Amino acid sequence: xxxxxxxxxxxxxxxxRISILNCDYTNSMFDYFLWYKKYPAEGPTFLISIxxxxxxxxxxxxxxxxxxxxxxxxxxxxPSQPGDSAVYFxxxxxxxxxxxxxxxxxxxxxxx
Amino acid sequence: EAGxxxxxxxxxxxxxxxxxxxxNPISGHATLYWYQQIxxxxxxxxxxxxxxxxxxxxxxxxxRFSAERLxxxxxxxxxxxxxxEDSAVYLCxxxxxxxxxxxxxxxxxxxxVL
Numbered sequence: 367x368x369x370x371x372x373x374x375x376x377x378x379x380x381x382x383r384i385s386i387l388n389c390d391y392t393n394s395m396f397d398y399f400l401w402y403k404k405y406p407a408e409g410p411t412f413l414i415s416i417x418x419x420x421x422x423x424x425x426x427x428x429x430x431x432x433x434x435x436x437x438x439x440x441x442x443x444x445p446s447q448p449g450d451s452a453v454y455f456x457x458x459x460x461x462x463x464x465x466x467x468x469x470x471x472x473x474x475x476x477x478x
Numbered sequence: 479e480a481g482x483x484x485x486x487x488x489x490x491x492x493x494x495x496x497x498x499x500x501x502n503p504i505s506g507h508a509t510l511y512w513y514q515q516i517x518x519x520x521x522x523x524x525x526x527x528x529x530x531x532x533x534x535x536x537x538x539x540x541x542r543f544s545a546e547r548l549x550x551x552x553x554x555x556x557x558x559x560x561x562x563e564d565s566a567v568y569l570c571x572x573x574x575x576x577x578x579x580x581x582x583x584x585x586x587x588x589x590x591v592l
Contacts, residue, residue, distance in 0.1 A: 469520050
């Protein structure tokens with residue numbers, strides 16, 4: 367049962383524009399959400415996270431928004447750069463638990 | 479700080495053969511995870527170790543998969559015998575504590591079963 371869903375397998379955006387990646391979850395017990403970035407032939411690396419007590423968290427060009435009522439979160443990358451081309455995984459967990467549930471990933475391609 | 483190391487990086491075997499993967503976590507990380515990532519899907523947790531003890535192996539197909547972390551540092555994951563559907567990337571990750579928000583992933587071992 368897929369508890370975290372990323373319905374867009376790919377996204378193409380022009381350099382300098384905004385990239386918006388979406389993620390939906392079904393388990394209402396999840397209260398901590400993370401985004402991982404993965405380059406080819408490398409493991410995922412942690413990018414940014416958000417706790418359910420917040421609705422926004424910002425780190426440089428990356429901002430994550432959480433809508434608990436809709437069980438939806440999104441990652442905004444502004445401005446998008448060629449080095450942002452990668453696969454982005456959304457993940458969720460309960461804060462007192464270790465187990466991460468991952469989405470299937472969204473491949474972002476930033477065009478020059 | 480050295481990252482999570484995994485070997486081999488790639489492996490091609492025939493079905494019914496055996497294969498083993500090795501992982502060396504970040505120094506001082508007590509918690510180690512093995513994930514399976516099938517093409518087009520997100521990583522799925524197979525097993526979690528806390529030091530040399532198993533915390534969760536509920537998703538590990540125990541009829542063919544086994545894992546150990548004898549001295550609480552390195553870990554090996556074995557598949558015997560392999561099936562076609564085992565073709566995937568096997569990721570090892572480690573964290574300082576079990577509930578850590580951040581798991582550090584290795585580069586993975588890409589397995590192809592023919």
